[in-house]
Amino acid sequence: MMTETTVAAPLSQGRAFYRTQVFRRQMILLALVVALFFSLCVDLALGPARYSLNEVIAALLTPDSVSQQARVILWEIRMPVALMALVVGASLSVAGAQMQTILSNPLASPFTLGISAGASFGAALGLAFGVAIIPAAIEFVVPLNAFIMAMFTAFLIHALSLRRGVTVETIVLLGIAMVFIFNSLMALIQFFASQEAVSAVVFWTMGSLTKATWPKFWIALGILAAVMPLLARHGWALTAMRLGDAKAESMGVKPRALRLEVLILVSLLAAVAVAFVGTIGFIGLVGPHIARILLGEDQRFFLPGSALCGALILSVGSVISKIIIPGTIIPIGIITSLVGIPFFLFLVLNHKKASW
Amino acid sequence: MVTLQLTRVSARYGRRAILEDITTPRFQGGQVVALLGPNAAGKSTLFRRILGLLKGEGDVTISNTSAERPVAYMPQDTGAKAVLTVYESVLLARMQGRSLKVQPEDLAQVDRALEELNIASLGERDIGDLSGGQRQLVSAAQALVQEPEILMLDEPTSALDLNRQINLLTVLRRLADERQMLILVALHDLGHALRFTDASMVLENGRLIACGPTEEVITPDLLRQVYKVAARIEPCSKGRPQLIVEEAV
Numbered sequence: 001m002m003t004e005t006t007v008a009a010p011l012s013q014g015r016a017f018y019r020t021q022v023f024r025r026q027m028i029l030l031a032l033v034v035a036l037f038f039s040l041c042v043d044l045a046l047g048p049a050r051y052s053l054n055e056v057i058a059a060l061l062t063p064d065s066v067s068q069q070a071r072v073i074l075w076e077i078r079m080p081v082a083l084m085a086l087v088v089g090a091s092l093s094v095a096g097a098q099m100q101t102i103l104s105n106p107l108a109s110p111f112t113l114g115i116s117a118g119a120s121f122g123a124a125l126g127l128a129f130g131v132a133i134i135p136a137a138i139e140f141v142v143p144l145n146a147f148i149m150a151m152f153t154a155f156l157i158h159a160l161s162l163r164r165g166v167t168v169e170t171i172v173l174l175g176i177a178m179v180f181i182f183n184s185l186m187a188l189i190q191f192f193a194s195q196e197a198v199s200a201v202v203f204w205t206m207g208s209l210t211k212a213t214w215p216k217f218w219i220a221l222g223i224l225a226a227v228m229p230l231l232a233r234h235g236w237a238l239t240a241m242r243l244g245d246a247k248a249e250s251m252g253v254k255p256r257a258l259r260l261e262v263l264i265l266v267s268l269l270a271a272v273a274v275a276f277v278g279t280i281g282f283i284g285l286v287g288p289h290i291a292r293i294l295l296g297e298d299q300r301f302f303l304p305g306s307a308l309c310g311a312l313i314l315s316v317g318s319v320i321s322k323i324i325i326p327g328t329i330i331p332i333g334i335i336t337s338l339v340g341i342p343f344f345l346f347l348v349l350n351h352k353k354a355s356w
Numbered sequence: 357m358v359t360l361q362l363t364r365v366s367a368r369y370g371r372r373a374i375l376e377d378i379t380t381p382r383f384q385g386g387q388v389v390a391l392l393g394p395n396a397a398g399k400s401t402l403f404r405r406i407l408g409l410l411k412g413e414g415d416v417t418i419s420n421t422s423a424e425r426p427v428a429y430m431p432q433d434t435g436a437k438a439v440l441t442v443y444e445s446v447l448l449a450r451m452q453g454r455s456l457k458v459q460p461e462d463l464a465q466v467d468r469a470l471e472e473l474n475i476a477s478l479g480e481r482d483i484g485d486l487s488g489g490q491r492q493l494v495s496a497a498q499a500l501v502q503e504p505e506i507l508m509l510d511e512p513t514s515a516l517d518l519n520r521q522i523n524l525l526t527v528l529r530r531l532a533d534e535r536q537m538l539i540l541v542a543l544h545d546l547g548h549a550l551r552f553t554d555a556s557m558v559l560e561n562g563r564l565i566a567c568g569p570t571e572e573v574i575t576p577d578l579l580r581q582v583y584k585v586a587a588r589i590e591p592c593s594k595g596r597p598q599l600i601v602e603e604a605v
Contacts, residue, residue, distance in 0.1 A: 014442070014470060017480040018479070021444075236453075246432075247433060252425055296439050300456055356439070
């Protein structure tokens with residue numbers, strides 16, 4: 001985040017507006033952080049055993065001050081799930097944000113590029129037939145399969161995109177072709193698999209945070225923490241990409257090289273997220289659009305904003321998934337689409353300016 | 357003072373040669389050079405070749421510069437889709453290759469570029485809401501804000517009304533005179549070239565067919581050969597050469 005020292009000269013109209021805009025955006029980011037913390041606390045409080053917000057905050061700040069049972073439930077059972085929601089939401093949203101940026105396409109996201117579909121196929125191989133693409137500990141077979149297939153899809157798209165004459169639009173088409181191919185393969189698996197296996201596959205594709213554990217959380221967080229600074233480093237260049245390749249090039253950006261690097265980084269983010277929690281719909285599409293409406297496309301704000309919006313949507317989704325039917329946690333993938341999309345449409349339709 | 361010289365420069369897209377064997381005298385800071393020629397003569401390609409975006413045979417020699425990126429380029433494509441204000445989009449051009457932290461000096465340069473081009477009042481507008489002419493001026497500001505020693509503009513007046521065409525060219529002339537910039541500008545209006553530029557390069561089918569002081573380059577013969585028009589050049593009442601086009605031939 002930047003801060004600026006004021007200069008004595010009278011400010012131009014544009015600069016005064018810019019200053020106000022920067023301040024407003026910093027406040028919006030701060031508000032998102034506060035909302036995120038609040039949502040996290042509510043998420044922790046909800047469940048079969050209910051706690052008050054005071055108890056949750058006490059357990060967070062001074063774990064020793066609450067009962068042994070509360071400490072175990074909050075820290076060992078709910079915390080990894082609640083934190084996983086934040087990291088996965090942020091990862092998917094950032095992945096979608098940068099896919100939209102480098103492909104200049106408002107529909108680009110881990111889903112439309114086939115990365116999630118690839119992951120689902122990998123997971124289904126493991127769930128239905130016990131196939132491990134790489135031998136691994138039993139609890140990691142499914143996520144590892146999903147991860148490998150997601151990265152395979154991403155690299156396939158990269159490889160095809162390097163061919164001569166492949167434009168940005170073609171890349172999106174390639175992604176959609178991948179989605180259809182993997183959907184067919186999934187149908188094939190479900191056709192041959194047993195009834196129980198089919199249920200497992202369907203449940204996996206719904207996406208659920210209950211698969212989260214501390215080790216999975218640390219891996220996902222580690223990847224996010226590694227990728228974010230690498231993306232931030234290209235902040236100005238990525239913002240310039242939205243002006244089109246010709247314009248970006250004229251500013252000294254190398255669009256092809258940047259596109260390739262960023263595509264690999266965000267594929268990694270998306271692959272890890274999807275591998276651990278399954279297909280969670282629309283975060284990668286909606287998170288960035290909400291961030292864009294709130295913060296514009298200057299990556300200094302858009303990048304952290306996308307991460308925060310994605311985390312917030314998934315965290316709120318997690319809360320809602322617990323309260324719709326008391327005692328039942330509805331798979332989060334269902335909630336994010338059902339609740340996220342109307343909210344998204346409300347924002348888009350009520351936003352006075354163009355949002356793409 | 358910065359200089360630019362092309363020696364036997366070529367460029368090709370695939371197998372198709374776009375530029376062939378272009379050699380120019382040494383241009384230097386303070387000059388405004390017009391790049392003339394009909395559509396598809398290779399003007400934009402020459403700009404991209406000078407900028408290093410295209411590879412090819414021959415040498416583009418830029419001397420006497422201390423800047424890391426001495427050349428700024430305003431492409432024809434003014435690309436205006438992103439959700440950015442005019443001010444942000446100009447700042448963006450300034451900040452490429454710099455740290456994420458914006459310094460007061462960067463903002464001062466943005467102000468200066470916008471004021472220079474008389475578009476300071478557009479600062480808060482979204483670039484998507486601008487008219488074609490306004491976008492073109494913003495695009496020029498994006499090049500100018502990089503404080504280049506060599507400024508290249510690809511048909512910067514094509515979407516401007518007459519008043520703004522004259523204003524922009526006057527600004528370019530002043531930048532060359534005051535800041536000793538070398539300015540290369542692709543123009544279709546030969547009257548503008550006669551009035552505002554020192555030298556002209558004329559491209560046709562990727563070859564340089566004339567290069568020298570503008571008044572010597574733009575002749576009735578050249579107009580007939582390259583632009584396929586019959587025209588006269590006569591001094592106006594103030595003594596400046598004026599182009600009078602009679603008919604297409």
